[in-house]
Amino acid sequence: MSLVKYEILLNALKYGSITAAAEQMGYTQSGVSHMLNSLEDELGVKLIVRNKKGVSLTSSGEILLPYIKKVVSENEAFLQAVSEVNDVLRGQLTIGSFGTVSSHYLPHLIRDFNKEYPNVSFRIVHGNYGEIEHWIETRQVDCGFVSLPTRDSFTTIPALQDRLVAIVGKDYPHHFPKDRKVSLEEIARQDMVLMEDDSDYDLTLLFKGTPYHWKPKVVVGDNNAALKMVEHDMGVCIFPITYLSDLSEFIEVYEIDTDFTRTVALAYTGLKEASPVMKRFVQFIEERGSMSFAAFNHIKAVNDPD
Numbered sequence: 001m002s003l004v005k006y007e008i009l010l011n012a013l014k015y016g017s018i019t020a021a022a023e024q025m026g027y028t029q030s031g032v033s034h035m036l037n038s039l040e041d042e043l044g045v046k047l048i049v050r051n052k053k054g055v056s057l058t059s060s061g062e063i064l065l066p067y068i069k070k071v072v073s074e075n076e077a078f079l080q081a082v083s084e085v086n087d088v089l090r091g092q093l094t095i096g097s098f099g100t101v102s103s104h105y106l107p108h109l110i111r112d113f114n115k116e117y118p119n120v121s122f123r124i125v126h127g128n129y130g131e132i133e134h135w136i137e138t139r140q141v142d143c144g145f146v147s148l149p150t151r152d153s154f155t156t157i158p159a160l161q162d163r164l165v166a167i168v169g170k171d172y173p174h175h176f177p178k179d180r181k182v183s184l185e186e187i188a189r190q191d192m193v194l195m196e197d198d199s200d201y202d203l204t205l206l207f208k209g210t211p212y213h214w215k216p217k218v219v220v221g222d223n224n225a226a227l228k229m230v231e232h233d234m235g236v237c238i239f240p241i242t243y244l245s246d247l248s249e250f251i252e253v254y255e256i257d258t259d260f261t262r263t264v265a266l267a268y269t270g271l272k273e274a275s276p277v278m279k280r281f282v283q284f285i286e287e288r289g290s291m292s293f294a295a296f297n298h299i300k301a302v303n304d305p306d
Contacts, residue, residue, distance in 0.1 A: 003075050005039040006068050008032055009047065013065075016054040069139075073273070080276040090119035091277040096132035096144025097124050099223040101264060104242045105145075105160050105291070113284055120277055129201050136267055142278050143268040147201060156265040157282065158290040162242045163261055164206055166254040169233035182254040184212050191217035191235035195226050203238060206260050227251070263290075 011021035012032070022032040040047050047061040057065060080091045097106060102124060110122055125141055132144040133151055150156060166182050168174060174190060176182045184207060192214045194200065203214055217235040220226050223243060230237045231250045240262060266285050271278070 003072060005035045005042075006072050008035050009039065009068060010072060012036065012048065012055045013057065018050065018055060077273070077275045089117045089277060089280060091275060092121045092123060093143075093275075093277050093281055094123045094125060094141045096135045096141040097126060098128060098132065098145065099126070100240050100242045101145045101160065102126065103223075105264075109285070109288070112288075113281065116284075117277075117280065120281075128196055133267070136269060139269070142274070143266055143281070145264055146267045147205075148263045148265050150265070150267055153269065154267040155270055156267045157285050158263050158265045159285055159288075160242070160264040160291050161261055162240045162264075164202060164238050164256060165241050166236050166256055167227075167230050167239050167251050168236045168254070169230050170250055170252055172230075172233040172235070174236070176254055180254050181257050183257045184210055187236060187238075187256070188212035188214055191215055193217060193226050193229045193235045193237040194219045195223065195237075196221055202240075202262060205262075206238065206256070206258065 008021055008025065008027070011024055012018050015021050015024060018032050018036070019029050021027075022029045025032070027035075036048065043064075045060045045064065046058050047064065049056050049058055076091065080089070095106070106124065114120065125135065127135065129146055129150075132141070132146055133154075135141040136144045136146075136154060137151070145159065146154075146156075148156065148158070166176075166187055168176070168190075174186075176186060188207075192203075194203075194214075194216050196219060207213065218229050220229060223239075226237050226239075229235070238256075266282070268274070268278070268282065271282065274282075
């Protein structure tokens with residue numbers, strides 16, 4: 001029995017249609033349909049239902065799906081183990097990530113990892129904290145970067161530590177101190193630009209234990225949209241200091257008068273059934289240690305470039 005047919009089934013379910021699975025795997029739509037029919041004939045079981053909405057599992061398919069996933073996963077682990085025995089680590093790692101990590105941490109990490117293991121490729125899937133946690137839990141990704149604390153069921157490795165800062169448009173009416181340090185009380189008086197779920201999560205931790213709460217003015221989907229809103233004086237936004245290098249001349253940065261530090265960690269569900277690539281990637285991050293972007297002298301350089 002060809003494992004390709006199992007992989008086609010999983011991709012049809014993942015992407016929601018036979019056509020999308022065919023495009024992702026480089027087959028024709030008719031070829032994929034034929035292989036799925038052949039798989040069902042070999043097993044003597046109807047696995048999926050095809051309709052205008054896409055592809056869904058039958059009750060029999062629901063029962064067999066975990067076993068099919070395990071067969072494909074074990075085969076991938078076997079092939080990677082063979083490569084490792086031959087002293088050539090190869091395979092693909094799927095990582096859940098979010099904006100600042102993808103922009104400022106992963107490029108350096110992947111570059112350095114590929115210097116040692118050039119036959120490993122990466123697929124980066126972007127989402128917010130909640131989505132990434134769900135992907136890790138359901139094994140849709142091999143691992144993911146999340147802000148701590150996270151789910152107790154995860155194993156985590158601190159990878160990045162940074163501070164949160166307040167950014168505001170140069171013409172936004174505020175009364176922040178001239179020493180570039182602002183209190184949570186003052187921030188709470190301002191209209192806020194938020195970045196969907198992630199902003200709420202970080203702000204909840206930032207304001208924890210205080211009597212203050214933030215006032216949402218605009219909620220956007222990503223970092224770039226938030227920056228544009230701040231540039232146009234729509235309010236104050238709380239940003240990780242990691243992102244400072246991308247700020248424009250129309251934005252001012254203020255240190256927040258608090259000891260809160262955000263810790264971003266690599267999270268995964270354990271290494272018992274992990275591939276050799278995943279195990280080596282985890283070891284690589286452990287050896288690398290946690291990077292820190294907590295140096296506030298960057299703020300002065302951005303605010304006062306002269």
